[in-house]
Structures are given as C-alpha cells and as structure tokens.
Amino acid sequence: xxxxxxxGSEMIVKALIDQGVDVIFGYPGGAVLPIYDAIFQQNxxxxxxxxxxxxxxxxxxxYARSTGKVGVVLVTSGPGATNCxxxxxxxxxxxxxxxxLTGQVPTHLIGNDAFQEADTVGITRPCTxxxxxxxxxxxxxxxxxxxxxxxxxGRPGPVVVDLPKDVVTTEGTYIPPAxxxxxxxxxxxxxxxxxxxxxxxxxxxxxxxxxYAGGGVINAGPAASQLLSxxxxxxxxxxxxxxxxxxxxxxxxxxxxGMVGMxxxxxxxxxxxxxxxxxxxxxxxxxxxxxxxxxxxxxSKKIHIDIDASSxxxxxxxDVPIIxxxxxxxxxxxxxxxxxxxxxxxxxLAAWWDKIETWRGRKSFAYKNSSEIIKPxxxxxxxxxxxxxxxxxxxxxxxxxxxxxxxxxxxxEKPNHWMTxxxxxTMGYGLPAAMGAQVAHPDALCIDVAGEASIMMNIQxxxxxxxxxxxxxxxxLNNRWMGMVRQWQxxxxxxxxxxxxxxxxxxxxxxxxxxxxxxxxxxxxxxLDDVIDEMIATPNAVIVDVEVDPAENVYxxxxxxxxxxxxxxxxxxxxxxxxxxxxxxxxxx
Amino acid sequence: xxxNDIRKxxxxxxxxxxxxxxxxxxxxxxxxxYNIDSLTVSEVDSAAHxxxxxxxxxxxxxxxxxxxxxxxxxxxxxxxxxxxxxGPHVERxxxxxxxxxxxxxxxxxxxxxxxxxxxxxxxxxxxxxxxxTGSSEKLSAFIDLMRPLGLADVSRTGVVAISRGPKAx
Ligand SMILES: Cc1ncc(C[n+]2csc(CCOP(=O)(O)OP(=O)(O)O)c2C)c(N)n1
Ligand SMILES: [Mg+2]
Numbered sequence: 001x002x003x004x005x006x007x008g009s010e011m012i013v014k015a016l017i018d019q020g021v022d023v024i025f026g027y028p029g030g031a032v033l034p035i036y037d038a039i040f041q042q043n044x045x046x047x048x049x050x051x052x053x054x055x056x057x058x059x060x061x062x063y064a065r066s067t068g069k070v071g072v073v074l075v076t077s078g079p080g081a082t083n084c085x086x087x088x089x090x091x092x093x094x095x096x097x098x099x100x101l102t103g104q105v106p107t108h109l110i111g112n113d114a115f116q117e118a119d120t121v122g123i124t125r126p127c128t129x130x131x132x133x134x135x136x137x138x139x140x141x142x143x144x145x146x147x148x149x150x151x152x153x154g155r156p157g158p159v160v161v162d163l164p165k166d167v168v169t170t171e172g173t174y175i176p177p178a179x180x181x182x183x184x185x186x187x188x189x190x191x192x193x194x195x196x197x198x199x200x201x202x203x204x205x206x207x208x209x210x211x212y213a214g215g216g217v218i219n220a221g222p223a224a225s226q227l228l229s230x231x232x233x234x235x236x237x238x239x240x241x242x243x244x245x246x247x248x249x250x251x252x253x254x255x256x257x258g259m260v261g262m263x264x265x266x267x268x269x270x271x272x273x274x275x276x277x278x279x280x281x282x283x284x285x286x287x288x289x290x291x292x293x294x295x296x297x298x299x300s301k302k303i304h305i306d307i308d309a310s311s312x313x314x315x316x317x318x319d320v321p322i323i324x325x326x327x328x329x330x331x332x333x334x335x336x337x338x339x340x341x342x343x344x345x346x347x348x349l350a351a352w353w354d355k356i357e358t359w360r361g362r363k364s365f366a367y368k369n370s371s372e373i374i375k376p377x378x379x380x381x382x383x384x385x386x387x388x389x390x391x392x393x394x395x396x397x398x399x400x401x402x403x404x405x406x407x408x409x410x411x412x413e414k415p416n417h418w419m420t421x422x423x424x425x426t427m428g429y430g431l432p433a434a435m436g437a438q439v440a441h442p443d444a445l446c447i448d449v450a451g452e453a454s455i456m457m458n459i460q461x462x463x464x465x466x467x468x469x470x471x472x473x474x475x476x477l478n479n480r481w482m483g484m485v486r487q488w489q490x491x492x493x494x495x496x497x498x499x500x501x502x503x504x505x506x507x508x509x510x511x512x513x514x515x516x517x518x519x520x521x522x523x524x525x526x527x528l529d530d531v532i533d534e535m536i537a538t539p540n541a542v543i544v545d546v547e548v549d550p551a552e553n554v555y556x557x558x559x560x561x562x563x564x565x566x567x568x569x570x571x572x573x574x575x576x577x578x579x580x581x582x583x584x585x586x587x588x589x
Numbered sequence: 590x591x592x593n594d595i596r597k598x599x600x601x602x603x604x605x606x607x608x609x610x611x612x613x614x615x616x617x618x619x620x621x622x623y624n625i626d627s628l629t630v631s632e633v634d635s636a637a638h639x640x641x642x643x644x645x646x647x648x649x650x651x652x653x654x655x656x657x658x659x660x661x662x663x664x665x666x667x668x669x670x671x672x673x674x675x676g677p678h679v680e681r682x683x684x685x686x687x688x689x690x691x692x693x694x695x696x697x698x699x700x701x702x703x704x705x706x707x708x709x710x711x712x713x714x715x716x717x718x719x720x721x722t723g724s725s726e727k728l729s730a731f732i733d734l735m736r737p738l739g740l741a742d743v744s745r746t747g748v749v750a751i752s753r754g755p756k757a758x
Contacts, residue, residue: 121609126620130664133608150664184605184667310658313651 004175008137008168009038012101015144017044018177021072023063023439024048025056029076030116031103034168048439048468051460053080055432057087057158058458061096062436065419066394068221070097070151071436077103078116081162082123086426088158089127093423094244095219097156099147100128106166107135120162129157135164137172145177154187155308156219187307191324191332198320199279199303200336206277207348209237212260215244215422216282216306217326218415224327225415228281229253231334235344238356240268242283243407244422251411257356258365261289263404263554266364266567267356272297273564274355280304282326285315286423287560295563305329364556365408368572374525376402376477376548380409380449383475386532392444393417394437398430398454401483404554406449428457431474435461438470445473445536452478452545453502462515465541473535474543476508479550487553512543523547597626598653599645599672599680599750601758605665606632606640613663614642623648623656627682627725627747639667641758645748670758672750680750684728689716690739698738705731716741 006014012035016024023046028036039047050056053075060071075084081102091098105114121133130150132143143161151159203209211232217224225248232239232255239249240260249256258265260272272278272289278300283289290296296316304311304318305326312321322329336342367377380402387393387410395410396419397403403420412418419437421429434448448455455476465472485500509519518538522531528546535542555570604610611630618625626645633641646656653671660669672678686707688698691714698717702709707721716739721731725748732743752758 122612125609125613126616155662182664185664308658308662310655310662312658313654317651 004173007171008140009034011141011174013038013042015141019148024072024074025059026074027053029080031077031165051463053083054087055458055461057084058429058432059436060098061091062419062433063440064096066416066437067440070099073100075102078118081118081120090421090424090426091158092127095156097151098158099151100160102162104162104164107164124160128160131160133162134167137167137170141175189325189328191322191329195322196332196336202277204342208276208352210271210275211237211239211279213245213248213281214242214283217248220326227330238271246418247412247415250413259407262558266362266556267359269564269567270359275300278302284311291558292561292563373549376552377405379546380405382528384410394444394446396430396433397449398451399425399427400451401554402449402451402477427454431458432461434472435465438472447473447475450474450476452476453482466516472541476545477548478545479548481550508543508545517541519543521545593649595647597647601670601672602642602660603668603758604640606638610665617659629747629749643749668758677753678750680748681722682725682728682748683722684745686719687742688735688739689741691715694738701734
C-alpha cells in the first residue's frame with residue numbers, strides 16, 4: 001500500500017499531527033468510533049475525555065487562548081454536535097481559533113432523519129467562521145488543512161468539519177498541509193501605509209489622546225502586545241483595555257487606566273468621552289463599551305485598526321480606518337512615528353494627565369471593607385496580592401458580578417493569561433476553559449474565578465479534572481444569588497428578585513470531595529489569606545467556597561444605553577462627580 | 590448625500606460554486622437584518638467553479654459598506670462589487686407575464702406588448718405568455734398595464750447586472 005493511501009480516520013490523525021496538534025478534547029459516539037479507533041492506535045495525539053461536549057469546546061478555547069494555538073474538538077453526530085453550539089458561538093464572538101470535528105451519519109443516510117442525524121452544517125453555519133461537510137475521502141486532507149488555515153488566520157474563529165461515517169472508513173489519498181494560497185480566503189495583514197501616516201499625524205497633534213485596545217491585540221500574538229506597550233510607553237499616552245484585551249499592556253503600567261465599558265473605571269470611561277484622538281487597536285466598539293452610541297466620544301477623531309473590515313464603521317464611524325493585523329500595523333506605526341521624529345504635545349498631554357489624575361483619584365473600584373463579612377472585591381484583592389510576581393498564573397472566569405470584579409481587581413501583566421467569555425457571556429465557560437489552560441500548562445496555576453450559579457453549568461467537568469489529575473483551582477465567590485441578575489433587578493426592576501436566588505446549593509466542599517478534589521470554605525475575612533495560601537499550595541484540584549456579602553453590587557456602572565459621563569458610582573463614593581449627570585444616571589436606577 | 594439617506598445598491602458577488610454558499614449569503618442578510626429586494630445566482634464559469642450572485646439591497650451608506658464587508662469575509666467569496674457606487678453599469682431583469690383575456694382586452698394587451706418590445710412566447714385562444722426584458726422599473730410598468738387586461742401570472746428573474754466598459758469584476 002502506498003504511503004499516502006489510508007482510511008479517512010487515519011488521515012484525520014495524520015492531518016492533526018501535521019498541523020502541530022498535540023491535544024484534542026472530545027467525546028465518542030457511534031459516528032466517530034472509526035476515528036476513535038485510529039486515535040487508539042497512535043501515540044502522538046493526546047485525547048482529553050470531557051464529560052459533556054460543551055465542555056470540550058470551552059476547554060479547547062482555554063487551550064487556544066492560553067497558547068495562541070488552534071484548539072481541537074472531536075464529537076459525535078447529532079447530540080454531540082448540537083451540544084457544541086454554545087461553545088462555537090462563544091468562540092465566534094471572542095474570535096478564538098477552534099477546529100471542531102463532528103461525526104455525521106453516512107452520506108447515503110443524510111437527509112433521512114437517520115439515528116443521531118442533525119443538519120450540523122446548517123445549524124452551525126451562523127455560529128462558525130466557516131464550516132465544511134466532507135463528502136469524499138479524497139477531499140478530506142485538503143479540507144482539514146484548510147480548516148486550520150481559516151481558523152487561525154485573519155480574524156480567528158471556530159471552524160466545523162462534518163465527517164460522514166462512510167467517508168472516514170473509506171480509503172483515499174492523503175496530502176500534506178498545502179503551502180498554496182487559498183483560492184479566495186487570504187486576509188490582508190499589512191496596513192495601508194498612507195493611512196498609518198495619517199494616523200501618526202493625528203496622534204502627534206492630539207491634545208487629549210487615548211489608546212483603546214482589545215482582544216485583537218491578544219489574537220495578533222505577544223509581539224503585538226509588546227509593540228503596543230512600547231508605543232504607549234514612548235508617547236506616554238493614557239491607555240485603556242477592553243474586557244477581552246486585559247494583559248495587552250501591563251496592568252502595572254502607569255499609562256494603564258483600567259478596563260473600559262459598563263463596569264470599567266471612571267478614568268477610562270471619562271477619557272473615552274473626553275478624548276480628542278482615539279487610537280482603537282483590535283477592539284470593536286461593542287455596545288458594552290460604547291454605551292449610548294450617539295453620545296459616544298463626541299469630540300474625538302477615531303483611528304481604527306482591525307483585521308476584520310466588517311468591524312470598521314460598524315457601530316462608530318472611523319476617521320482613519322486601517323485594515324490589517326495589529327502586530328504588522330503597530331510595527332509600521334512605530335516606524336513612521338520614529339522616522340518622522342514625531343513628538344506628543346507635551347504641554348497638552350500634561351494637562352490631560354492632570355485631569356485624568358483627578359478621575360483616578362476617585363478610585364472608582366474602591367469598596368467599603370468589612371471585618372464581619374468577606375466582600376467579594378476584598379477576596380479578589382487578596383487573591384491578586386497572593387499572585388503578585390508569578391508569571392505562571394492563568395485566570396478564567398464564569399459570567400456575572402465575579403467576572404467583572406475579577407477584571408477590575410486582578411492585574412494582568414502579559415497577554416494570554418486571562419480568559420473570559422466576553423462576547424457571548426457564557427455561564428459555564430470558566431471551569432472547562434481553566435481545564436483546557438491547565439492541559440496546555442500542566443505546572444501552571446490555573447484558577448477559575450466563579451460564581452456559585454455559573455459553576456453549576458459545567459460542574460461535570462470536575463470529573464475530567466479528576467481523571468487527568470489537573471490541579472485546577474475553582475475560586476467561588478458564593479453570594480447565594482445570581483448576583484448580576486439580582487443587581488439589575490435591584491436597579492431596574494424595583495427590587496423584585498424574580499428567580500435569581502440560588503436555592504438548594506450543593507455543599508461545595510463535599511462536592512469537591514466527591515470529585516476527588518480538595519474542598520475549602522471560608523466566611524471570616526481574617527481567615528481568607530490562609531485559605532488562599534492553602535489553595536495555591538495544594539497540588540490537587542481545589543474548590544474554594546468563599547462565602548461573600550450577598551448584597552454587594554458592581555460599580556461603577558454605566559447603565560445600558562447611557563453615555564459614558566452618566567456613569568453611576570458606588571454609593572460609598574462620597575464626592576459628587578457632577579450633580580446633573582449623576583441624577584440623570586440615577587433615573588435609570 | 591446625508592449619512593442617514595437610504596440608497597439602493599446592486600451588489601455583484603463572485604463566489605465558489607459549492608454547496609451551501611447561497612445559504613451563507615442569505616443567512617448573512619437575514620441574520621443581520623439587511624434587506625434583500627432581489628437576489629439571483631448562477632454559475633458563470635464552470636471550469637473555475639465560479640458562481641455570480643447579484644443582490645439588490647437598500648440601506649444607509651454605513652449599512653451598505655457593512656454588507657460589502659460582511660460578504661467579503663465569507664470564506665468562499667472572491668469578489669464583492671457595489672455596482673451602483675462603482676460607476677455606470679447595466680441592470681436587466683427578465684419576466685414571463687401571463688395574460689388571460691379575450692376580445693378587445695386581448696388586442697390591447699398585444700398592442701402594449703409591442704410598444705414594450707415584449708415577445709409572445711406562448712399563445713392560446715384565450716391567453717398569452719409574454720417575455721420581457723429590461724430594467725425592473727420597465728417590467729413593473731408593463732405588469733401594471735397588464736393588470737386590467739387579464740394579468741394571470743408573473744414570474745420574474747430578479748436583477749442581473751454588470752459594469753459598463755472593459756473592466757471585469
Ligand atoms: C448560559 C447563561 N445563562 C444565563 C445568563 C444570564 N446571567 C448573566 S450573569 C447571571 C448570574 C450569574 O450568577 P453567579 O454565577 O452566581 O455569578 P454572580 O453574578 O453572583 O457573581 C446570569 C443568570 C448567562 N450569562 N449565561
Ligand atoms: Mg452568585
């Protein structure tokens with residue numbers, strides 16, 4: 001038999017290896033048993049058996065985001081594939097490169113309502129960057145290589161390859177990864193130099209500049225973050241990051257204003273509103289960032305760098321649009337800046353910083369601590385303190401108040417260490433994502449900052465964590481409420497707490513033990529530090545049940561649909577920002 | 590032109606002729622709430638497996654730019670061209686129009702068809718099928734005139750379009 005002749009299943013294994021894959025997250029079933037048989041007979045690919053397919057996609061996302069590589073998923077037809085829909089949508093919204101292989105009924109049964117048949121390409125068309133149904137084994141290898149190319153190039157995203165059972169059992173010819181350019185899909189990476197020159201001219205003239213960067217910088221690789229940080233340092237421009245962009249410039253940088261958006265810092269949001277030149281790098285003016293769109297940053301010229309042309313001019317018109325990869329464009333931007341010996345307007349910048357410092361002085365993330373009850377912010381403050389100086393920490397979150405507090409209180413010095421479901425806001429993301437990050441970095445400290453409600457959404461993955469002895473830490477800020485829902489009900493629904501109380505919660509300590517992990521509980525602020533130390537020191541998986549103040553709200557808050565300067569500060573904030581604005585903000589409360 | 594003015598755009602899209610490609614395009618329009626006034630598709634190069642889709646849509650300048658960018662990022666899409674914005678172009682549509690009538694109305698229908706350069710491609714004692722090509726407006730005008738004359742059935746292709754001059758898409 002010629003060396004390149006093999007069955008479809010063998011081809012899949014070979015294609016994955018040739019693509020540099022070492023781990024796949026999956027769950028078997030009838031339609032993929034031939035593929036599982038091929039996996040059994042080799043030693044290059046490690047398969048992580050999850051407990052629900054949704055967990056496999058989030059784990060692959062965690063793997064991808066913490067490594068910069070493509071995450072790979074293998075699931076069976078029908079329910080295996082449909083269970084992936086949430087994860088795929090999550091990866092699409094957050095631009096995470098995933099290749100998801102789904103089993104399918106044999107080609108002659110497609111359309112027959114066969115057992116475990118689902119129209120996977122139909123169902124996943126709107127929640128993938130692209131998808132394929134492979135009907136001929138001789139197209140299989142090329143399609144798989146193309147799937148990897150599409151998933152990781154341009155704006156990354158999830159790609160589904162649907163694999164009918166007869167295709168994977170038939171013999172065909174394997175071809176290695178193609179060097180050839182794709183026929184139609186070849187995203188532009190270099191930015192238009194004329195536009196970059198325009199951007200430099202605008203930035204050099206700015207009186208109140210602001211750098212606003214997002215997940216695109218992270219996706220463009222660590223070099224992009226490095227370049228961005230150099231630019232910010234060189235110019236002394238104030239810089240804010242989106243939820244997705246945390247780590248793109250070091251949190252410790254004096255230029256970093258904290259996160260922007262609905263629960264971002266006062267200084268970041270006020271800068272957004274008042275700046276005169278905005279350099280947006282790999283961010284997309286999401287509604288949780290812009291607030292009321294017609295009141296968004298009314299007096300600024302906007303430079304928008306993005307690899308996806310459809311992100312530009314979508315929500316906010318750009319004065320200088322630059323399409324391409326952030327890393328290439330930032331490199332050129334720096335070159336042009338230096339070649340022109342451009343200098344920021346020092347005097348204006350100093351005045352701008354003075355203004356910023358007064359906003360900063362308000363310490364908008366501040367909270368009133370207590371010696372009786374653990375404030376959720378305090379728990380994260382302490383966790384952050386214990387993580388200081390370590391560069392082997394990967395933080396994931398679930399979705400809710402704890403997620404926002406984690407974004408506010410945990411400092412990220414580098415990209416790829418922070419993973420949260422930004423675009424879709426998927427409760428249940430954090431545990432499998434932390435598991436995926438831990439698989440990629442076995443010796444690292446991977447922590448899922450969780451809420452007690454969210455953690456229940458994919459709690460079954462504790463069993464996967466046990467099977468592979470992954471020392472994942474789950475740090476639950478247990479407020480006994482769907483806190484974020486409760487907060488909105490308090491503010492906008494007259495305190496009618498409809499179905500947001502988490503009744504009949506499990507005993508998380510016993511739950512940890514049931515899964516072979518260590519369970520810890522703490523409710524006394526004085527004992528918090530010891531418990532965090534113990535969690536970090538424990539070589540096994542740990543669930544920490546941190547009983548926190550159930551009444552705490554996330555501040556500041558720009559109510560949905562309000563302008564940035566209508567930000568609502570914590571009630572503990574004594575000073576009054578601007579009486580009119582505050583009142584206006586309060587109308588919504 | 591004001592930023593919020595709605596304009597019509599005739600967009601030509603060159604795609605790989607592969608299964609699902611039309612569903613991707615239609616799904617994009619429905620999923621993002623864009624208008625489709627008309628949509629046509631057919632293979633135009635069987636050797637290279639290219640199909641050409643012509644979409645007539647409406648929106649503000651910002652929306653139309655969005656539509657083009659969204660189409661452009663679909664993997665099997667090769668080229669997107671906003672013919673309405675990119676210079677002069679020719680638009681044509683074909684309709685088959687069935688008119689069922691007798692006597693004076695039948696004669697009048699034939700007379701108007703002649704003025705519009707519509708051809709009768711089927712005829713019975715009490716009906717005609719006219720074939721008419723031209724701009725969508727011309728087709729609509731013809732169909733309106735046929736209404737009181739026994740209009741029975743209409744089938745229209747939707748718009749196909751191409752730019753004027755030597756340049757290809
Ligand atoms: C899958 C899913 N369902 C529902 C929601 C809506 N939602 C957002 S936050 C939240 C409550 C989360 O509660 P918890 O995990 O306890 O976090 P907390 O806000 O209390 O920190 C809900 C229900 C969601 N984001 N995801
Ligand atoms: Mg909670």
